Amino acid sequence: SFAQYATIARDTSGDLPLVFEEQQPDETVRESESEIQKFVPKVIRRKADLVDDSLLPVRHGEIVGSLILDRLIEIFGNTPSAIPSIPDGSRPSTQILLATLQQLVNLFVINGFAWEGNVSLTKEGTKLMLGSAAGSEFTVKLSSPATLWSGQALKQRKAKTLNDFFMKSAKVLLARAGYIVTSASTEYTNNQEINKFTIA
Numbered sequence: 319s320f321a322q323y324a325t326i327a328r329d330t331s332g333d334l335p336l337v338f339e340e341q342q343p344d345e346t347v348r349e350s351e352s353e354i355q356k357f358v359p360k361v362i363r364r365k366a367d368l369v370d371d372s373l374l375p376v377r378h379g380e381i382v383g384s385l386i387l388d389r390l391i392e393i394f395g396n397t398p399s400a401i402p403s404i405p406d407g408s409r410p411s412t413q414i415l416l417a418t419l420q421q422l423v424n425l426f427v428i429n430g431f432a433w434e435g436n437v438s439l440t441k442e443g444t445k446l447m448l449g450s451a452a453g454s455e456f457t458v459k460l461s462s463p464a465t466l467w468s469g470q471a472l473k474q475r476k477a478k479t480l481n482d483f484f485m486k487s488a489k490v491l492l493a494r495a496g497y498i499v500t501s502a503s504t505e506y507t508n509n510q511e512i513n514k515f516t517i518a
């Protein structure tokens with residue numbers, strides 16, 4: 319994923335065009351697997367809500383996080399390994415979020431993304447609203463994640479778009495639960511990826 323994310327970082331820096339031409343597979347041509355795939359130019363116009371270039375990494379993270387989370391739900395949703403179901407916008411308690419995030423980590427481990435992982439509550443929220451987890455800070459440690467080297471390299475390059483797939487998925491999960499991540503960091507120490515984030 320390093321090459322992909324290094325390319326994304328390179329191609330999303332600077333002043334990006336709102337309208338551009340992109341080569342896409344020609345869907346009208348039915349080819350055998352042995353033939354070279356044909357491409358046709360297609361004019362792409364960015365959506366109005368993505369005119370600001372700084373929003374592209376955020377939107378990319380949302381799309382990738384949703385795809386990963388939805389796939390995990392599709393595969394494990396009806397099994398004992400399912401991510402606990404949280405009604406949309408319900409803003410569950412810290413303990414429910416802790417268990418849900420831990421199961422998300424477990425599925426990343428089961429799928430070979432990391433050797434092991436755990437979630438801890440670093441700081442409990444102020445609980446201005448009874449049962450709310452707002453203000454809570456979580457720490458997620460993944461041992462030997464598949465993206466250890468590439469994540470370190472991208473971070474060293476100060477890339478705006480990182481291959482922090484767990485964080486992308488966790489942000490989507492939390493957003494669906496009615497929370498937003500107000501601050502987040504991903505660091506690498508020895509063989510660990512350490513994600514810290516606070517929610518509101």
